[in-house]
Amino acid sequence: MIRPAPPIDSPVAPVAPVKNSADCVCRMPENAADAPPVLATEGLGVSVGGRVILRDVSLRIAPRQVYGLVGPSGAGKSTLLRAFNRLLDLQPGYKVRGRVLFKGRDVCASGEDADALRRRIGMVFQQPAVFPTSIAANVVFGARHHAPLTKAARAELVEESLRQAGLWNEVKDRLAESALRLSVGQQQRLCLARTLAVDPEVVLMDEPTSALDARSTELIEQLILELRRTRTVVLVTHNLEQARRVTDWVTCLCPDADSAGRVLDSACCDAFFSNPACLRAFV
Numbered sequence: 001m002i003r004p005a006p007p008i009d010s011p012v013a014p015v016a017p018v019k020n021s022a023d024c025v026c027r028m029p030e031n032a033a034d035a036p037p038v039l040a041t042e043g044l045g046v047s048v049g050g051r052v053i054l055r056d057v058s059l060r061i062a063p064r065q066v067y068g069l070v071g072p073s074g075a076g077k078s079t080l081l082r083a084f085n086r087l088l089d090l091q092p093g094y095k096v097r098g099r100v101l102f103k104g105r106d107v108c109a110s111g112e113d114a115d116a117l118r119r120r121i122g123m124v125f126q127q128p129a130v131f132p133t134s135i136a137a138n139v140v141f142g143a144r145h146h147a148p149l150t151k152a153a154r155a156e157l158v159e160e161s162l163r164q165a166g167l168w169n170e171v172k173d174r175l176a177e178s179a180l181r182l183s184v185g186q187q188q189r190l191c192l193a194r195t196l197a198v199d200p201e202v203v204l205m206d207e208p209t210s211a212l213d214a215r216s217t218e219l220i221e222q223l224i225l226e227l228r229r230t231r232t233v234v235l236v237t238h239n240l241e242q243a244r245r246v247t248d249w250v251t252c253l254c255p256d257a258d259s260a261g262r263v264l265d266s267a268c269c270d271a272f273f274s275n276p277a278c279l280r281a282f283v
Contacts, residue, residue, distance in 0.1 A: 121202040130187045
């Protein structure tokens, strides 16, 4: 069920459905609700080896917001993220049906460049994936493959990306050191800096704080809220309190009778957490 905020005097009352996240603005930036969706799926289904992982998932994600994906383990949330930027292409046996649209274009249509798509739709994974090289080299790892960088441009990009990821002041005197010497929380912010260095329009985050301590989690959440000023963030999280703190819109995926993930509920953050229907899926 996809719905707007329920009436104040009846927090669980049924209401007329709406079709996309722009219909409720909650904490979304000014004018975001007027824009067409930056990401959408239409009847999306994903299967592998005869097992259906996602079935008939249709979503519309407005620009410059934090869009949360929640639900129990095995509901296909991470699979959905990987469908957005075609990372499923790299996993043998996966079959995708339906459509995934980025700014109105079908990302799986003939002639669409998957590498170019991943530059515009970046991703931060659950576990930090840093390379056994310097901090600076980690930051520009992706960017240098898209365009040659002069020494000055490289230095500027490293600083700008690390500042955006809230890491610059902690590592500015250690840029030549191995990234493996950073803490796990710092490594995750380094991965975010590497993603931001290619200037994506959308940042996909797959449980980015699940392996972090409370302080590192707080820093990542602050960065997520800052990112939404200029980008769209799609966040998978099992932490409902985190979803309450940082998301503008929440969609809950739950397995159906044959374990295929489907949309159980989708609403503005405030409306979602005022209605217990989806929350019972976590009990």
